[in-house]
Amino acid sequence: MKNVLIVLLIAITGLGGYLAYDWITVADKRANAPIVNIYSWKDTDGLVHFSDKPPPPDALEIQKTRGQAYIAPPLITRVKERALEWFGTAKEGISKRSDRKSRKKSKQ
Numbered sequence: 032m033k034n035v036l037i038v039l040l041i042a043i044t045g046l047g048g049y050l051a052y053d054w055i056t057v058a059d060k061r062a063n064a065p066i067v068n069i070y071s072w073k074d075t076d077g078l079v080h081f082s083d084k085p086p087p088p089d090a091l092e093i094q095k096t097r098g099q100a101y102i103a104p105p106l107i108t109r110v111k112e113r114a115l116e117w118f119g120t121a122k123e124g125i126s127k128r129s130d131r132k133s134r135k136k137s138k139q
Contacts (some may be wrong), residue, residue: 050107057105064099071096 071081072090080086086093103109 050105054105054107057102060102064102066097067100069096069098070094 067083069081069083070086070093071079072086072093073079074087074091075089080090
C-alpha cells in the first residue's frame with residue numbers, strides 16, 4: 032500500500048511539473064509570437080482566398096493585414112475546456128432524465 036502511494040505521489044508531482052513547464056513555455060511563446068502578414072484577395076473566378084504568402088500577380092482586391100501567428104493554448108487550458116464541455120453535456124443529460132422521471136410520476 033505504501034509503495035502504491037509513493038508511485039502515485041511521484042506521478043502526480045511529475046504531471047504537475049509538466050503542466051507548469053507547458054504553461055510557462057506556451058505563455059512565453061504567446062508573448063513573443065511572431066508577427067505575420069495575412070493576405071486576402073479574389074481570383075479571376077471571384078473566389079476569396081486567405082494566405083500568409085503574397086497573392087499571385089493576377090489577384091484582385093488585395094488586402095494585407097498584420098497579425099500574430101497562432102500558438103495553441105497550454106495543455107491544462109485545453110483539458111479544462113474539455114472538462115467543462117463534458118460536465119455541461121452530463122448536466123444536460125441528468126436534467127433530461129430527471130424531467131422524464133418527474134413526468135412519469137405526474138402521470139401516475
